[in-house]
Amino acid sequence: MIETPSPNFNDRPDGVFADMLVFHYTGMASGQAALDRLCDPVAEVSAHYLIDEDGAVHRLVDEQYRAWHAGVAHWRGETNINDRSIGIELVNPGHEFDYRAFPEPQVAALKELALGILARHDIPARNVVGHSDVAPARKIDPGELFDWVGMAQAGIGLWPANEVAPSDDVDYDSGQMLTKIGYDISDLPAAVTAFQRHFYAERLDGIADAATLRRLAAVVALI
Ligand SMILES: [Zn+2]
Secondary structure, three states: OOEOOEEEEEEEEOOOOOOOOEEEEEEOOHHHHHHHHHHOOOOOOOEEEEOOOOOOOEEEOOOOOEEEEOOOEOOEHHHHHHHHHEEEOOOOOHHHHOOOOOOOHHHHHHHHHHHHHHHHOOOOOOOOEEEHHOOOOOOOOOOOOOHHHHHOOOOOOOOOOOOOOOOOOOOOOOOHHHHHHHHHOOHHHHHHHHHHHOOOOOOOOOOOOOHHHHHHHHHHHHH
């Protein structure tokens, strides 16, 4: 663990504890550029941790404090996601530059860090999310190359083992299911796309086709 303190944090509100874990990518040309920005008081952004592509983990903000990573966001009716979350930035140039697979050492470091966080805090699996899940109209990180399946296999977050077959007695309304999972559906196509980016990356078109609806129902069945 490399201590790289950021000045960009404040106290969590009284009685509010972290019950969410949010993954990001940095979306900048280099890891150093991202680290500089996350520690720049003028930028007023941060995260609790940043993980470089070689697996080096930087601690920027202590978990007890409120880091500034989610911005305008929503999950399960909560809108101040920074109050109640721990944020991890993964160095990756992102879609704007050169979006690429997260290297194995980075993923291994992330799993170890996330498992430690889950052991220290009461964070349900359904509250392990990507930035795009909590800000579907604004954000697409950590993106469709993030290995949610591998994370779930390591005990981090949700993954539906089996798709639920469609039937008449199940409500297949996409908006209702997305809301049940936690998404803000004020921009429904954006919410569908965010769901797909997380749970059905084969399809990223915001169209709730039959396969997307089955996957939605499968996730709803887990919560
Ligand atoms: Zn982000």
